Amino acid sequence: MKNNLTRRDFIKISAVGVAAAAAGTQLLQKAEASEGPKGEHQWAMVIFQSKCTGCNQCQMACNANNDINPEMNWTKVLEAGEVNGETVYLPRPCMHCEHAPCVEVCPVGASYYRDDGIVMMDYEKCIGCRYCQVACPYDARVFNWEQFEGENPYVPQYGEPEVERRPRGVPEKCSFCYQRIDRGLSLGLTPGEDPAATPACVLVCPTHARIFGDLNDPNSQVSQALRENPSYRLRENLGTNPRVYYIPVNGTVSVEG
Amino acid sequence: MKTILKTIRENIFTPWGLWLGFLSFFLLAALAAGITVFWKGLVITNLTDLVPWGLWITIDLSSIAVAAGAFSLCAIVYLFGFKRYEPIARTATFIGFTGYSMAMLALLLDIGRPDRFWKSFVYWNTHSLLWEVTMCVGLYFTVLVFEVMPIVASFEWLRKKYPRLAAKMESAHHFAPVLAVLGLMLSSLHQSSLGAVYGVIKARPVWYRPEMSVMFMFTAILAGVSLTLLASMVAARLTDKARVSDMLIERAARVLGYLMIAYLYWRFWDWLAQTYTYEPGRTEGFHLLTEGPLSFNFWIGELLFGALIPTFILLYKPAREAPLWRMLALAMIVGGVVAFRFDTNIVGFLAVVPYLPGEAIVQYTSYTPSLVEWTAGLGIIAFGLLAFSIGVKYLHVVDHRLVPSDHEVETIAVGGTVHPV
Numbered sequence: 204m205k206n207n208l209t210r211r212d213f214i215k216i217s218a219v220g221v222a223a224a225a226a227g228t229q230l231l232q233k234a235e236a237s238e239g240p241k242g243e244h245q246w247a248m249v250i251f252q253s254k255c256t257g258c259n260q261c262q263m264a265c266n267a268n269n270d271i272n273p274e275m276n277w278t279k280v281l282e283a284g285e286v287n288g289e290t291v292y293l294p295r296p297c298m299h300c301e302h303a304p305c306v307e308v309c310p311v312g313a314s315y316y317r318d319d320g321i322v323m324m325d326y327e328k329c330i331g332c333r334y335c336q337v338a339c340p341y342d343a344r345v346f347n348w349e350q351f352e353g354e355n356p357y358v359p360q361y362g363e364p365e366v367e368r369r370p371r372g373v374p375e376k377c378s379f380c381y382q383r384i385d386r387g388l389s390l391g392l393t394p395g396e397d398p399a400a401t402p403a404c405v406l407v408c409p410t411h412a413r414i415f416g417d418l419n420d421p422n423s424q425v426s427q428a429l430r431e432n433p434s435y436r437l438r439e440n441l442g443t444n445p446r447v448y449y450i451p452v453n454g455t456v457s458v459e460g
Numbered sequence: 461m462k463t464i465l466k467t468i469r470e471n472i473f474t475p476w477g478l479w480l481g482f483l484s485f486f487l488l489a490a491l492a493a494g495i496t497v498f499w500k501g502l503v504i505t506n507l508t509d510l511v512p513w514g515l516w517i518t519i520d521l522s523s524i525a526v527a528a529g530a531f532s533l534c535a536i537v538y539l540f541g542f543k544r545y546e547p548i549a550r551t552a553t554f555i556g557f558t559g560y561s562m563a564m565l566a567l568l569l570d571i572g573r574p575d576r577f578w579k580s581f582v583y584w585n586t587h588s589l590l591w592e593v594t595m596c597v598g599l600y601f602t603v604l605v606f607e608v609m610p611i612v613a614s615f616e617w618l619r620k621k622y623p624r625l626a627a628k629m630e631s632a633h634h635f636a637p638v639l640a641v642l643g644l645m646l647s648s649l650h651q652s653s654l655g656a657v658y659g660v661i662k663a664r665p666v667w668y669r670p671e672m673s674v675m676f677m678f679t680a681i682l683a684g685v686s687l688t689l690l691a692s693m694v695a696a697r698l699t700d701k702a703r704v705s706d707m708l709i710e711r712a713a714r715v716l717g718y719l720m721i722a723y724l725y726w727r728f729w730d731w732l733a734q735t736y737t738y739e740p741g742r743t744e745g746f747h748l749l750t751e752g753p754l755s756f757n758f759w760i761g762e763l764l765f766g767a768l769i770p771t772f773i774l775l776y777k778p779a780r781e782a783p784l785w786r787m788l789a790l791a792m793i794v795g796g797v798v799a800f801r802f803d804t805n806i807v808g809f810l811a812v813v814p815y816l817p818g819e820a821i822v823q824y825t826s827y828t829p830s831l832v833e834w835t836a837g838l839g840i841i842a843f844g845l846l847a848f849s850i851g852v853k854y855l856h857v858v859d860h861r862l863v864p865s866d867h868e869v870e871t872i873a874v875g876g877t878v879h880p881v
Contacts, residue, residue: 283816293816304663310590311583330580331572333512334590337808340663341815346512346572349503371501372572437815441662449817 240301242318245418246379246394247446248405249428250294253453254412257282257292261404261413263361265296268380268403270364272351277343277377278404286452294413296404297322297343297377298437298445305335305344313373320446321379331372340438341445344374362403379415380404395424418446475698479849483842490839493832497569506830511809515829516570519837521801523562523844524654525676526794528684530556530604531640531647538640544708547860552688554611554857556647557604558847560597562840569836589657596650603643606632611855652677664808666745671730675800678723683797685716690790691848693783695858702858706783713786717774720793724767741813744822748807753826757799766796 257280265271265278283293299322306314306322313329316322336344350371358364365382369375380402387393387400394400395416405413416423425448428434434448471477496504507514529552536542537549568574580594612618613629655676658667689709695702734746749758770789772779779785812823829837851857 281816284818295815304661308588308590308660309585310588310594311579312585313583328576328579328583329573330576332570332580332590333572334588334657336509336512338661338663340813342509342812345509346502348505348507349501370573374572435817437817438663451817 240316240318240320242320243419244319244394245446246299246319246321246384247416247418247425247448248296248379248402249414249425249434249448249450251412251414251428251450252283252291252293253450254410255280255292255294256410256412257290258409260361260407260409261294263357264403264407265377267355267357267360267362268365268383269378270351270355270358270366270368271375272347273356275345275347275351275375277345277375291452293449294404295341295343295437296447297379298341298443298447299377299379301444301446302442304338304340304441304443308334308338310334317381319384321381321384322376323378323381324373324375326369326373326375329373331374333374336374340441340443344376346374347371361407476853480846483846483849486838486842487846490836490842493835493839494569496832497836498574502572504830504832506828506833508825508827510812510825511806511827513570513805513809514827515833515837516566517805518798518802519840520563520566520570521654521805522683522798523559523566523840524651525559525680525683525797525801526687527556527559527563528647528651528680529686529688530559530607530684531643531651532681532685533688534607534636534640535644538637539644545712547705548688548692548708548712550611551692551858552684553604553607554851554855555688555691555848556684557601557608558844558851560601560604561847562844564597564601565840565843566837589653589660592653593650593657596646596653600643600646600650603639603646606635607639607643609633611851611857614856615854617854648677651680658804658808661808664745664813665739665742666734666811667804667808668742669730669733671726672804675726675730678726679797679800682716682719682723683794685712685719686790686793686797689713689716690787690794692858692860693787693790695848695852699852701856702852703861704858705860708860710781710786713774713780713790716790716793717771717780720767720771720774724771727763727767741811741822744824745807745811748810748824749803753810754803754807757803761799762796762803765792766799767793770796 259280262276262278262280266273266276269277271277278294278296281293281295283291285291299320301320303314303316303322306316309315309329310332311328311330313325314322314335315325331346333346336346347369348371351368355364365380366378383400383402384394387397390399392400394402395405395414398406402413402415405415414424414428416425418426418429420426428450429448432450434450436445436448439445472481505514530549533545533549533552537546568577571577580591581598585591609629610631610633613626613632615626619626652673655673658664659669659672661667689712692702692704693709696704734742748754770792773785773789774780780789806827809827810825812825814821814823848857
């Protein structure tokens with residue numbers, strides 16, 4: 204074969220190209236159709252900023268129940284300005300977005316949607332590339348730069364570990380305490396109502412600033428709270444559709460810094 | 461044993477021996493650094509949750525960029541039919557192979573679970589740009605292996621010891637045009653989706669723009685062709701194992717000069733569009749480039765030395781015809797592209813976009829690579845230099861006297877007189 208590219212070769216090669224493009228279109232369609240989960244339950248969290256005192260107990264209970272390194276947090280309590288001279292707090296767990304950038308970018312599918320809307324991590328599949336961290340608009344992921352060894356300072360005061368510690372080299376994040384939800388449902392309990400089936404941060408909050416429940420159930424606490432109060436979500440302009448809703452102080456969304 | 465020691469003693473103080481010793485120093489240090497990283501984990505780097513991608517990703521992006529000479533020149537030779545550039549394509553292919561190997565080394569260091577790297581080929585999320593990048597790296601590297609086979613087959617030792625294997629490998633060049641088309645598809649997909657890896661990240665407005673993929677593609681072609689020409693010229697000056705046709709290189713360099721004009725045009729509009737209106741995160745990120753800690757990289761590294769001066773040199777005939785000036789310009793282009801990729805990666809992290817409501821205050825963070833990152837990173841570069849040096853010395857990767865289709869060493873002039881620069 205000479206190195207000259209004949210017309211026939213060119214047509215052949217083009218045909219391969221067209222076939223590849225067709226296959227590519229299929230992939231693109233799949234890629235575009237990142238539809239949100241549509242299970243029987245759609246879990247969501249509602250946070251009353253007027254009730255949050257910034258005590259940080261949600262974070263400690265979270266660290267205990269999920270056995271998290273004390274230097275890493277799945278839920279953070281941030282200061283978000285003042286209203287009438289009082290500090291307003293903004294607790295920030297994972298938003299469990301309906302269109303989650305982390306799920307969309309993960310090359311191996313280690314981040315995925317559960318049918319009930321929880322954005323989950325498969326810690327066994329993850330290769331540790333950290334693209335999810337790069338893509339998350341809420342800084343909700345923390346990476347295991349080293350193995351968490353030794354005692355968890357929040358155990359047993361704030362709870363007992365219910366899940367395995369994650370290995371070094373993978374990012375981790377809030378799972379809405381899926382282990383409590385799943386176990387609760389199998390026992391016939393209602394997450395958000397029965398303590399054993401409710402996320403640790405919701406349960407521990409002394410001022411009941413966090414509530415949890417099923418958006419598909421019109422009588423759940425979260426559905427009611429969202430019906431009766433104005434609410435907002437973080438970086439709504441990105442179209443991620445978070446499942447964590449905030450009810451602002453005095454019904455005002457923006458707070459002055 | 462004695463004879464081996466004797467050969468070493470006799471050869472160590474030759475330029476080749478010293479060069480190998482110099483590179484070995486960096487390679488051994490990097491080996492130690494790499495083992496430490498696998499042992500201790502990424503905690504010994506200066507990467508953080510706010511800046512999860514740093515120096516190693518820059519080296520990965522830059523190695524991929526300089527590897528782009530392979531597909532660019534293969535396309536020029538086999539698709540557009542400019543046969544005279546075929547000897548340069550041979551060099552470019554070898555550099556491409558080396559560049560992709562470097563990139564894979566950098567990635568292996570960078571991922572948190574190097575033991576699971578194979579999972580990226582087994583588990584697919586076709587929605588992910590990084591999946592696409594992984595597939596392209598894997599497939600294109602395979603193409604490069606086939607493209608490099610005839611080059612490796614020219615190794616004297618292999619020809620003598622395993623003549624049949626060498627002949628088999630040699631015969632891979634029959635597929636050169638097909639491989640060129642395949643490589644062109646995979647590589648251009650890969651180069652542009654590497655930009656899109658950044659361009660699709662909505663959360664970081666300074667990256668979020670469609671030009672990212674085009675810019676990455678464009679800069680890759682510039683850096684890839686520049687490094688190929690530069691490496692050929694340097695090799696020809698340092699060893700008589702490398703022979704170049706200066707006229708051929710000069711002609712290619714002129715084309716590169718025009719490409720630089722197109723790049724500057726593109727860059728200008730990309731730049732101007734970002735100065736319009738205030739957007740939290742994007743504007744702050746942009747200011748990090750124009751007046752912040754990255755401003756030296758941006759104005760001097762990317763634009764003045766990285767683009768304007770080399771464009772002038774390559775388009776001004778007397779300067780272009782002077783080998784030293786031409787080499788300088790080519791080196792500047794490579795440096796400019798590396799600076800562009802470093803800045804592009806880091807700028808998206810340094811300006812931290814807020815998610816608190818009603819608080820448009822952008823915060824800043826910083827990143828300086830740690831010693832272990834530098835050591836391992838320099839080792840990867842030393843690896844690339846070693847691979848290229850071996851290629852020049854034993855595989856005739858820079859030899860413009862070669863009749864390309866049969867890769868036999870013959871003294872036939874290609875595109876003019878042949879002489880070392």
